[in-house]
Amino acid sequence: MEKNNVLTDNEFRALLALNKFFEKTNSITTPVGKAESYALTDASGTKKFYLDVDRGGRIELGRKIKLQNRYRTVTLVRFEINGPYHTNPDGTHIGRNHIHIYREGFDDAWAFELSDFSEIDFSSCESFDDYLNVFCEYCHIEKPEIQLSSI
Numbered sequence: 001m002e003k004n005n006v007l008t009d010n011e012f013r014a015l016l017a018l019n020k021f022f023e024k025t026n027s028i029t030t031p032v033g034k035a036e037s038y039a040l041t042d043a044s045g046t047k048k049f050y051l052d053v054d055r056g057g058r059i060e061l062g063r064k065i066k067l068q069n070r071y072r073t074v075t076l077v078r079f080e081i082n083g084p085y086h087t088n089p090d091g092t093h094i095g096r097n098h099i100h101i102y103r104e105g106f107d108d109a110w111a112f113e114l115s116d117f118s119e120i121d122f123s124s125c126e127s128f129d130d131y132l133n134v135f136c137e138y139c140h141i142e143k144p145e146i147q148l149s150s151i
Contacts, residue, residue, distance in 0.1 A: 007074060009104045015071050018042045020049050020141045028132065028144045030055050032063070040141060048072060051141055055128060056082075065131060069139040075108040077101055079135050086111045 007015070023039040030036040035054035041047065049071050056064030065081040078100040086094040089109050099117050100108040114122050120138050125131045129146045136144060 007071075007102065007104065009102075012076060012102045012104070015047070015049075016069075016076055016139060018047065018140060020051075020069075020139065022051075022142060022144070026142055026144045027147055028053060029147045035066075038144075049076075049141075051136070051139075051144075053132070063128075065128060067132060067135045069135075069141065075100065075102065077135075077139055078108055079131070081131065 020040040020042060023041050028036075028038070030053045032055045035052065035056075038051040038053065040049035040051055042049070049069065052066070052068035052070065054064070054066040054068075056066065063081075064083060066078065066083060068078040069076045080099075081097050083096050083098070085096055086098055086100075088094060088111060089106055094111045095113055097114045098111040099114060099120070100111045102108055103110045114120075120134055122131070122134060125134060132144065132146060136142070
């Protein structure tokens, strides 16, 4: 498949489409201000993925959330609420609520405003739990058991 952790766009789409399962527990217990990684695998057990969950501390506009799905060390999808502003490789400026999608030759350098990203409907998300469930559904990660209070 990939060479030196570089994926083609077709490889990215194939990896994203795989159903992913928690290796140990599907219980998400990441406390506020902490970041955790949860090991995932595909159904055959041959491909290794990670779900990175960061419930950052308070910043001026509210609590930061970062969710990331990785294949080995390659970020496939990264989602940020109240994250840093982002500038795409073409100079387009992106706000603090955005999603990064892997693109061949650019890794995860391209981001999209949540309101412009039609592949996921975030409009009904009101809590960390909501965002996590929608993110996991998009990335084909089994539904986690969330052991947290809402943000």
